[in-house]
Amino acid sequence: MMEKNKQTNGVVSGIIANLVMVKVDGPVSQNEICYINLSGVHLMAEVIKIVGETAYVQVFESTRGLRVGDEVEFTGHMLEVTLGPGILSKNYDGLQHDLNKMEGTFLHRGEYTEAINQDQQWDFKPLAKIGDEVYAGAWLGEVKENWINHKIMVPFKFEGRYKVKWLAEAGNFAASETIAVVVNDNGREFQVTMVQKYPVKVAIKAYAEKPRPFRLMETGIRTIDTLNPIVEGGTGFIPGPFGSGKTVLQHALSKQADADLIIMAACGERANEVVEIFYEFPHLEDPRTGRNLMERTTIIANTSNMPVAAREASVYTAMTIGEYYRSMGLKVLLLADSTSRWAQALREMSNRMEELPGPDAFPMDLPAIISNFYARAGYVKLNNGATGSITFIGTVSPAGGNLKEPVTESTKKAARCFYALSQQRADSKRYPAVDPIDSYSKYLEYSEVQEYLASHVSEQWMDNVEEARNLLLRGKEANEQINILGDDGVPIDYHLRYWRSEIIDFVILQQDAFDKIDSSTPMERQQYMLKMVLGICNDSLNFESFEEVNPYFKRLINTLKQMNYSEFRSEAFNKFENELTAIINERKAA
């Protein structure tokens, strides 16, 4: 890590909104943090470019009132996050200010709150032994944080090999108390507490290897799990025009996904949406554990009314906290809404620095920045043999729904699942508006994932899903023909093809995010429903004229939807299933 003997100072030499030029009297490093003294208020800023004796810094707060000549102190370290027990259930902003501790809704300029309560007592249980050889990330002990076994690790900044010289016995300790002393090869001793700091822009690599992910991460969302599944440690993104359901989909993921913990970075979104989560989550139950949802959730909120520079900090802070928990052998789901707002913040800074712009005036290195960020997600094998994962799903808001714009294009190269929200589907209220034809999951091409699905869902699963996909495609084609040639200008079979795809659309793809039962469908139920729907699609049904087709299929769909709204295998569910059989028998060829 960067360490300097003499502190570098500087004076403000130029101000362009949140970009400030500082003339420095000593060495500074890229991404170093400094504080600008505005009549006693200390504004935090980060070095983003150095030219000769001038450091270009982006200020995380409003620079109103700042003047040329104001003094700047450099800290010698990069933007760091505080890691330790007590992060779960917190609401932070991008600089890890605890939003619950603030007076009112927003922090005053230059005001700080403690990220972690250093005095809080935790019931510590040692996991290592005196004499053990340890490395960064090694588990020294654990404390219970909500229901998670929070590992107390050798700090990630520690390089090389250490021996445990002393380790606390089981008992209560404050987060800031020493729980271990480790010594390096040169005999130098280091004290370890439950709290450590780590720079957000440096990936935590305290693991043995990062194999390809293979295990399905159930989300309860049928259009994802059934058609284009994501895996533990996988990456995905949700591009969608204004109002197409990005935020609703991400909130559904955060409520239902089978993860140990959820980190949500609300980046540049409307404040009221963020406030909604703050109020809603503490009242919601985790469907899997029956515990309060907020117990497994950490929110990093940089809403649209906070300075743009803090948006960048918020996504990196969220990722670093995710890596911290992954190193404990947990499966983390990281969500960011919207990464476009982050990219726009990068663009603003780049333009102010008058850098040579790339496409649409975004920085030239935007694709690299995005792909490096997505690359920090993943499934890892830790040095002790345990595994952990970060599954990352970001939203992208392409201006005018144009999927060729730079943020969408760059993200498409970085993420392996693509959940394209379609304006047309959103307009016709077909929610979630994920386009079943344009969207994809590249994980379906992994042989490990195919094997996993065959053994954990069913041998026929992949074939069934492929069949559903084909029916959707054929239905779309039939519909186009019907639109061109007219209802009576095509054979009845075209109508049947179209309506079969409508069954899949209404019963499998569409899902009510606001219904208690329909909102989340376990895999077993998804499998059952897909099989049933495919069965109906394969029945040969008799019709005299096309006019009979439409009302008949509407009845079918209606009954199937009632099943979706009923508890699986409940009396009501079985009743609708019997009704369904009766409707099918009306038309079934003998």
Ligand SMILES: Nc1ncnc2c1ncn2[C@@H]1O[C@H](COP(=O)(O)OP(=O)(O)OP(=O)(O)O)[C@@H](O)[C@H]1O
């Ligand atoms: N799965 C769903 N079920 C029911 N309604 C939905 C669903 N998804 C979206 N909607 C409706 O669409 C509206 C807009 O959704 P949302 O706020 O998620 O869009 P967005 O893409 O995040 O928009 P923005 O671009 O403004 O951020 C919601 O308020 C809701 O009424």
Ligand SMILES: [Mg+2]
């Ligand atoms: Mg939104």
